[in-house]
Amino acid sequence: MATKRLGVIMNGVTGRMGLNQHLIRSIIAIRNQGGVVLKNGDRMLPDPILVGRSADKIERLAKQFGIERWTTDLDKAMENKDDDIFFDAATTQARPGLLSKAVDAGKHIYCEKPIATNLKEAVEVVKRANAKGIKHGTVQDKLFLPGLKKLAMLRDSGFFGRMLSVRGEFGYWVFEGDWQEAQRPSWNYRSEDGGGIILDMVCHWRYVLDNLFGEVESLTCMGSTDIPERWDEQGKKYKATADDSAYATFKLKGGVIAHMNMSWVTRVYRDDLVTFQVDGTHGSAVAGLTECMIQARQATPRPVWNPDEKRTHDFYADWQKVPDNVSYDNGFKEQWEMFIRHVYEDAPYKYTLLEGAKGVQLVECALQSWKERRWIDVPAIQV
Known part of the structure; x- marks a missing residue:
């Protein structure tokens, strides 16, 4: 049994939902509890890199929560082979393009909804992710x-x-x-x-x-x-x-x-x-x-x-x-843990990008x- 690093690119965490529910109450909470325990006893410990447009905001956020990595260069962050998961909670209009870019980079996808502003773009993202063979999920909080x-x-x-x-x-x-x-x-x-x-x-x-x-x-x-x-x-x-x-x-x-x-x-x-x-x-x-x-x-x-x-x-x-x-844990954190287990031990997971497309x-x-x-x-x- 070992503790393993889980590299996750987090885009859009300066907003209310991305900051409070996904960063503080999910990823940081998971780090504080020692990671997500897999069936074999291994622990997946998140190592996030925060991505945002404002260097001042994102650096201040990283220092506040003791996170070592941050950047304003999303393309460069995508190039890091050691980061497996891309998460997006930024604006809906930009999401299909960002998800497609992450899929092309071979990242597993987890994102807020709506996954697009129209069904055509949503379905294209689903098809792209399925063709690439990456695992994907949509927040269904x-x-x-x-x-x-x-x-x-x-x-x-x-x-x-x-x-x-x-x-x-x-x-x-x-x-x-x-x-x-x-x-x-x-x-x-x-x-x-x-x-x-x-x-x-x-x-x-x-x-x-x-x-x-x-x-x-x-x-x-x-x-x-x-x-x-x-x-x-x-x-x-x-x-x-x-x-x-x-x-x-x-x-x-x-x-x-x-x-x-x-x-x-x-x-x-x-x-x-x-x-x-x-x-x-x-x-x-x-x-x-x-x-x-x-x-x-x-x-x-x-x-x-x-x-x-x-x-x-x-x-x-x-x-x-x-x-x-x-007892009830934070719902966002619970779904993050489910998705992490899905990625790293192929645990069942039904809340895929297709479910997000159904919402659109x-x-x-x-x-x-x-x-x-x-x-x-x-x-x-x-x-």
């Missing part, structure tokens, strides 16, 4: 949330009986940037820069729906740009050209109907920033990021509609909390539905 893991446990146990419907609520108010700093980057609100909540979120709903409730067969979607003007990081006003809210209904294999509301212009009055209510013949559940509440059919009260009297019944009290019978496909279908004001079928992807 929400499947690893404790709340959604509890939903999967309930489904597998038969708790729901026949599943009927899924209703999801996602979003919060993102400040416009004039009187209070925005919580999201300005490019998110410019379609010409790859922004838009449909592109950002529908790719998430694809893997959540496919893996938990049934493969998506068709959908209808409507988007909206509710805030027409925002202020960027320099305090300059700009025109918001991308959708900041959307409402979609999905028909799933097996007959389940799912509906998702997604919005950056809504104020939160619910248990979490994202919630999923699943109704079935035998029981219902409502899950957020970490918690999950259930109500079995035997414990379902008999509500009576009466608008003439003030409601006194506490409906929330009729629900039971699913206990934390197991659903985005295109949603945008087409919005434009044409109709239901759109979702065919199988040919690669």
Whole structure:
């Protein structure tokens, strides 16, 4: 049993998601625990090289976390034969080109989603990676949330009986940037820069729906740009050209109907920033990021509609909390460990670039539905 070096090129880690979830809570956390343990007892210890456009930012980040290697020259980093994995969390528009470059350099690929802004480029990347024989993965983080893991446990146990419907609520108010700093980057609100909540979120709903409730067969979607003007990081006003809210209904294999509301212009009055209510013949559940509440059919009260009297019944009290019978690690870290085992011991791994392409496909279908004001079928992807 030995500790072995794992060279990983990390591009785009100065952004919020790349820094917090992938660098700090995944790679650095894995280093601090002594690496990823393989079946044979060997440990794979990450040795990252941080890549970014700003030398000052990337050097400061490397020093802050005790990382020896950093560069602004991605091409040169790609040439290093001792670095096996390329990870990207930079802008979506540049991702297909960067992934193709990494594939040509013989690197295994792990990246954020969406993997492209259109299906054509996404499929080309999948084909290129498969032809090269490299291993690849797409971040599917929400499947690893404790709340959604509890939903999967309930489904597998038969708790729901026949599943009927899924209703999801996602979003919060993102400040416009004039009187209070925005919580999201300005490019998110410019379609010409790859922004838009449909592109950002529908790719998430694809893997959540496919893996938990049934493969998506068709959908209808409507988007909206509710805030027409925002202020960027320099305090300059700009025109918001991308959708900041959307409402979609999905028909799933097996007959389940799912509906998702997604919005950056809504104020939160619910248990979490994202919630999923699943109704079935035998029981219902409502899950957020970490918690999950259930109500079995035997414990379902008999509500009576009466608008003439003030409601006194506490409906929330009729629900039971699913206990934390197991400990949950950070979901991003958990998937990093799965991918590392996939690369170095060929462990099973299903969240490939093809799954990322499916997310892009659903985005295109949603945008087409919005434009044409109709239901759109979702065919199988040919690669």
